[in-house]
Amino acid sequence: MHKQEQYTATDKMGDLICDNYPMLFVMSRFGISHGFGEKTIGEVCLQNNVHTNTFLAVVNILTSGRRDHNAEPSLPCL
Structure with missing residues (x-):
């Protein structure tokens, strides 16, 4: 797999994990269980x-080091 710079809601969760296996820890922090298939x-x-936007904001900062200024994360969700 080739690593993407920014992930979106339409990308496969499996691709995110294959590209960046440490994101399993982020999933755990958000209470997302394994077994998401396709x-x-x-x-x-x-x-x-x-x-979703909060999850993506965290993932994209950790994977690319850049903030998506169009993202609208929810602070209470953190």
Whole structure:
């Protein structure tokens, strides 16, 4: 897999993990369980009652070192 600079809700959760296995720790912090199959990041977040934009903001800062100024994370979700 080639690492993406910024992940979106339509990217597969499996691709995120294959590209950046330390993101398993981020998933754990958000209470997301393993076993997501071919689901997208958005689908997995919805299934686990996780605010998708907040999850993506954290993931993208950790993977690219850059903040997405269009992201609208929810501080209470952190």
